[in-house]
Amino acid sequence: MALLLKNARVVDPAVGLDAVCDIVIRDGLIAEIGTDLRIAKGETVECAEKVVLPGLADIHTHLREPGREDEESVHTGTRAAAHGGYTAICAMPNTEPVADEGSSVRFLRERGEAEGAVRVYPLGAITAKQEGRALAEIGDMVAEGAVALSDDGHGVQSAGMMRLAMDYVKRFGVPVVSHCEDEALVGKGVVNEGVVSTRLGLSGWPAAGEEVQVARDIRLCELTGCRLHLAHLSTAGSVELVRRAKAAGLPVTCEVTPHHLFLTEDDLTESYDTNLKMNPPLRTAEDAAALLAGLLDGTVDCIATDHAPHAPHEKALEFELAPFGTTGLETALSLVITHLVATKKADWAQVAQWMSIGPRAALALPVVRIEVGALADLTIVDPEAKVEVGAEWFVSKSRNSAFLGQKLLGKASDVLVGGYFALRNGKVVV
Ligand SMILES: [Zn+2]
Structure with a gap:
């Protein structure tokens, strides 16, 4: 069956495309791109005023399966991803049990193929049970499809263990994804130290608690030659360290999250809203400005959500006891449009770079391009749509969003995965 997208603004900087045109999709592939295209049989979708981007990819999603399917699952998490405009996500391995052997990576890959509304790329752990004591079954996991290795949720505390891991992982050509947190410095910290x-009487999580491991892992990248991707950087100092590493030609990439870009510690109030409890924590306005500057000058490769669903009874605990994290898949694109595109701080080509091209390049995921012959993984954006982030907005099984109550501009109206709709007129259809 053929599908014709008419009169869309099609933007893909990877192929130098930014024009109003039509796209014909046949058998899951982009068959034609041009103007005044017609199809003999099939369906035509009017896309005037819409923007078509190469399918967005989130390289930092916690799907919670196996173990905490009460919070999220492959089924609900991939539907939330489609709702947010994504065509692919990377699943973090800090599940219960931890994905630290080949069979657990295979389980998630097969669950993604069977249940996923979007493509699912699993990561495996760096160390067994993410305990930092012995290497996980890295070779088996890469053979089963792990796209990277990470102990996300924890920093690897021993520099020697991290060096051993990077020396070993390098042979497999995949990156190590580092969650940078020095536990001796962070202690019981729950908000930015400062x-x-x-004022709130809460334990501080200092910027240095992140930056010493960023510096360490960049140095180990230099020592071992292993590709390094730094997850959810939150401080100006971390961005500066990456800027220098890239200037030195090291194979280092990094991501920032929407919550660290668009919220600050000043959003924490005497209400002690646990949906604003993050790891790493919300930082200062100067830090958020440095993250954006890093995106704009290419130091930061991509935006990733760190989508972290949590059960209501756990987030309802006192601030010190509640788990870290916010959901993110269903608000990231709208936040980027509201804060960066609508304000003219960024254009659509940059959105494609930060949310589709950059993340795929960082973890060497299959390339998605808007060109004839390519797989039709596309995100269709309605830039003028109004979004009210209420509990009813979410397809995710969890509602712990730091952005609840906000009014945002722009959203994904449609998502095509392999030429088939996962999201249609704003509704998940798979
Ligand atoms: Zn993390």
Whole structure:
């Protein structure tokens, strides 16, 4: 069956495309791109005023399966991803049990193929049970399709263990994804260490708790030659360290999250809203400005959500006891449009770079391009749509969003995965 997208603004900087045109999709592939295209049989979708981007990819999603399917699952998490405009996600391995052997990576890959509304690429753990003591079954996991290795949720505390891991992982050609957190510095910290932690009487999580491991892992990248991707950087100092590493030609990439870009520690108030409890924590306005500057000058490769669903009874605990994290898949694109595109700080080509091209390049996922012969993984954006982030907005099984109550501009109206709709007129259809 053929599908004709009419009169869309089609943007893909990887192929130098930014024009109003039509796209014909046949058998899951892009068959034609041009103007005044017609199809003899099939369906035509009017896309005037819409923007078509190469399918967005989130390289930092917690699907919670196996183990905490009460919070999220492959089924619900991939539907949330489609709702947010994504065609692919990477699943973090800190499940119960931890994905630290080949069979657990295979399980998730097969669950993704059977249940996923979007493509699912699993990561495996760096160390067994993510305990930092012995290497996980890295070779088996890469053979089963792990696209990267990460102990996300924890920093690898021993520099020697991290060096051993990077020396070993290098042979497989995949990156290590580092969650940078020095536990001796962070202690029981729950918010950024500074004025706000003092005012609220909460334990501080200092910027240095992240930056010493960023610096360490960049140095180990230099020593071992292993590709390094730094997850959810939150401080100006971390961005500066990556800027210098890239200038030195090291194979380092990094991501920032929407919550670290668009919220700060000043959003924490005496309400002690646990949906604003993150790891790493919300930082200062200067840090958020440095993250954006890093995106704009190419130091930061991509935006990733760190989608972290949590059960209501756990987020309802006191601030110190509640788990870290916010959901993110269903708000990221709208936040980027609201804060960066609508304000003219960024254009659509940059959105494609930060949310589709950059993340795929960082973890060497299959390339998605808007060109004839390519797989039709596409995100169709309605830039003028109004979004109210209420509980009813979410397809995710969890509602712990740091952006609840916000009014945002723009959303994905349609998502095509392999030429088939996963999202249609704003509704998940698979
Ligand atoms: Zn993390």
